[in-house]
Amino acid sequence: MRRAGEEVRAGQVARDIGSLGKYRWANMVKAEQDIAMSALGAQGLGWSGPGFEPSWLSLLPALVTIGLAFLMRQVVPALFLGIVTGSVVLYASTSNLDDLNFVSRFLIPSIGTTGYAKILLIYLWCLGGLIGVWDRMGATRHFAEWAGRRIEVS
Numbered sequence: 001m002r003r004a005g006e007e008v009r010a011g012q013v014a015r016d017i018g019s020l021g022k023y024r025w026a027n028m029v030k031a032e033q034d035i036a037m038s039a040l041g042a043q044g045l046g047w048s049g050p051g052f053e054p055s056w057l058s059l060l061p062a063l064v065t066i067g068l069a070f071l072m073r074q075v076v077p078a079l080f081l082g083i084v085t086g087s088v089v090l091y092a093s094t095s096n097l098d099d100l101n102f103v104s105r106f107l108i109p110s111i112g113t114t115g116y117a118k119i120l121l122i123y124l125w126c127l128g129g130l131i132g133v134w135d136r137m138g139a140t141r142h143f144a145e146w147a148g149r150r151i152e153v154s
Helices: 002-009 017-044 056-072 075-094 102-111 114-137 139-150
Strands: none
Touching: 056 075, 075 102, 102 114, 114 139
16 A cells, blocks of 8 residues: 555556555455354354245345336336345345335445445436436437447347
8 A cells, every 4th residue: 555655646557556445345344254253153144044044035036126127128227126125025034124224224235335325326317317318319329320330240
């Protein structure tokens, strides 16, 4: 990290800083999992043990997501409803009301911190708006026609 800081101060591009960040993050996750395992045993990982027996209900979120994606022809709402279905299935197996709050139980922890979630949501909102503008202007159709002329299908 010190070398990366020196490169940045010298006006150079710090090429290895991403790898260092990933290494640091992996070590933090490993330490967290070690603590959970030492405190709770197999329950610490949440993969096996009492309360984690597989059933046909574990397939329900995937089936709902795939079915809705085909019916609605829109993937993002189908994925969202699949997450909601997963929280209902988890509540059915644990009877813990906290499992029904899918935003705090699944979305926020998977994204990271709430600050990062805000940045990500604003970025996705802007990207969606840009794609919507391109669609209204016909840019997506033009690109599809342009790519279709240049791509050979065997």
